[in-house]
Amino acid sequence: MIRLSTKGRYGTRLMLNLGLHYNKENKAIVLKNISDEEEISIRYLEQIIIPLKINNLVKSIRGAGGGYTLARSPEKIKLSEILHALEGACCLVECVNDEEYCTRTSFCAVREVWKEASIMLKNYFENLTLQDLIKISKKKNPQTLKSTFNK
Amino acid sequence: MIRLSTKGRYGTRLMLNLGLHYNKENKAIVLKNISDEEEISIRYLEQIIIPLKINNLVKSIRGAGGGYTLARSPEKIKLSEILHALEGACCLVECVNDEEYCTRTSFCAVREVWKEASIMLKNYFENLTLQDLIKISKKKNPQTLKSTFNK
DNA sequence: ACAATTTCTATAAATTTATGTTAGAATTTT
DNA sequence: AAAATTCTAACATAAATTTATAGAAATTGT
Numbered sequence: 001m002i003r004l005s006t007k008g009r010y011g012t013r014l015m016l017n018l019g020l021h022y023n024k025e026n027k028a029i030v031l032k033n034i035s036d037e038e039e040i041s042i043r044y045l046e047q048i049i050i051p052l053k054i055n056n057l058v059k060s061i062r063g064a065g066g067g068y069t070l071a072r073s074p075e076k077i078k079l080s081e082i083l084h085a086l087e088g089a090c091c092l093v094e095c096v097n098d099e100e101y102c103t104r105t106s107f108c109a110v111r112e113v114w115k116e117a118s119i120m121l122k123n124y125f126e127n128l129t130l131q132d133l134i135k136i137s138k139k140k141n142p143q144t145l146k147s148t149f150n151k
Numbered sequence: 152m153i154r155l156s157t158k159g160r161y162g163t164r165l166m167l168n169l170g171l172h173y174n175k176e177n178k179a180i181v182l183k184n185i186s187d188e189e190e191i192s193i194r195y196l197e198q199i200i201i202p203l204k205i206n207n208l209v210k211s212i213r214g215a216g217g218g219y220t221l222a223r224s225p226e227k228i229k230l231s232e233i234l235h236a237l238e239g240a241c242c243l244v245e246c247v248n249d250e251e252y253c254t255r256t257s258f259c260a261v262r263e264v265w266k267e268a269s270i271m272l273k274n275y276f277e278n279l280t281l282q283d284l285i286k287i288s289k290k291k292n293p294q295t296l297k298s299t300f301n302k
Numbered sequence: 303a304c305a306a307t308t309t310c311t312a313t314a315a316a317t318t319t320a321t322g323t324t325a326g327a328a329t330t331t332t
Numbered sequence: 333a334a335a336a337t338t339c340t341a342a343c344a345t346a347a348a349t350t351t352a353t354a355g356a357a358a359t360t361g362t
Contacts, residue, residue: 002234002272004153004243004265006321012261030337039255043323046339063330064336079264083153092155104190109288110163113230114155117275121153124268137260157349181308194351197310214359215307 002092011048011086012079012133013038018058019074019130020137028067048086055085075131083125090125091118153243162199162237163230163284164189169209170225170281171288179218199237206236226282234276241276242269 017034021027031049035042049068052058057077058068070077083090093114095101105111168185172178182200186193200219203209210222221228234241244265246252256262 002153002155002159002238002241002243008153009244009261009265012264013259016261032337041322044321047322050339060338061330062328062336062338064334065331066329066337068338087153090153092153093160094154107288107292108164109284109291110160110167112287112291113163113279113284114160117272120271120275121268124271128264133260133264136263137258140260140263141258179308183308192351194353195349198350201310211309212359213307213309213357215305216360217308217358219309 005087007048007086008083010038010040010044011052012082013040014045014048015052015057015070015077015082015130016133016137018068018070019077019134022070022074026069028061028065028069030067033067051085052082055081057082057085070130073131074134075129077130078126079128079130079133080122080125082130090122091115092121093118156238158199158237159234161189161191161195162203163233164191165196165199166203166208166221166228166233166281167284167288169219169221170228170285173221173225177220179212179216179220181218184218202236203233206232208233208236221281224282225285226280228281229277230279230281230284231273231276233281241273242266243272244269 014034017038018029021029031042031045034040035045049058049060053060056071059071060066060068080090089097091097091114093111095105095108095111096115096118099105102108102111165185168189169180172180182193182196185191186196200209200211204211207222208228209219211217211219231241240248242248242265244262246256246259246262247266247269250256253259253262
């Protein structure tokens with residue numbers, strides 16, 4: 001199965017959640033909040049948010065009253081950046097990005113196909129911003145922000 | 152990581168291998184051959200070929216002199232059929248095809264994006280035939296058929 | 303009829319990767 | 333100093349992947 005790992009999926013939801021709470025004040029959101037709303041274990045979120053921080057997609061504020069915020073406004077964050085931070089280069093098969101990965105690279109016809117498909121996917125995510133996700137979310141959930149996350 | 156499983160990858164190479172050997176006589180190819188040329192364990196190939204047979208993509212001939220052949224000519228076999236046989240429906244995330252999979256389906260904005268991307272991928276594989284793969288392979292390997300599979 | 307070849311079936315073991323949890327240290331605010 | 337919260341490392345569990353084992357069934361050639 002062609003599958004996106006939970007890191008990518010949960011991390012994207014984490015970012016969307018921060019995006020939905022993003023506003024002028026840009027108040028920090030604690031992981032516990034995100035955990036409750038997104039129904040993802042806080043311990044797992046702690047792991048997932050590390051690469052997002054390293055790649056400068058979120059900012060952290062430690063200590064009481066701390067939490068996380070987006071590092072910049074949602075329209076300036078591409079989905080491809082989020083996925084790249086969480087999962088590395090977007091490729092259906094390792095050999096697409098790492099020619100040395102397999103000794104058959106030079107003559108493997110199948111690789112060409114996986115490569116082409118990977119590029120398609122990459123382009124798709126390249127042209128979607130967090131702002132787009134927020135729009136989709138608000139459209140699907142015209143009610144309050146809170147209800148967006150009902151169980 | 153967005154990743155195509157080995158079943159899909161190896162199975163596609165298996166099919167391409169059969170395709171490259173496909174000709175008028177349509178002589179059966181033994182798995183040992185494919186195993187040697189593609190450098191995939193014969194034990195694993197035995198497992199992978201089962202769904203290909205069930206889905207009527209290859210035919211088997213038992214006993215001495217037996218082996219496998221394509222069930223029909225390469226231009227009549229779509230890559231999407233191969234992948235579907237090996238991996239089930241093409242979807243980046245389970246919830247894309249199975250709405251019941253997650254309770255958040257009705258309001259999850261992220262799902263829309265995975266769905267869209269899955270459709271893109273599916274269309275791509277829908278429009279590629281084994282014959283296309285064979286062409287690519289022959290173009291990359293203008294020498295003999297044999298050399299295509301040198302290590 | 304017999305031996306050799308090869309698919310077919312089932313299961314299990316070993317390995318790797320992905321997912322998730324536990325425990326506690328470090329930092330900051332109140 | 334206490335509470336809140338991020339940060340870090342290690343551990344535990346589950347799933348996917350790969351290899352291995354053991355033989356049965358079918359077919360061909362001698």
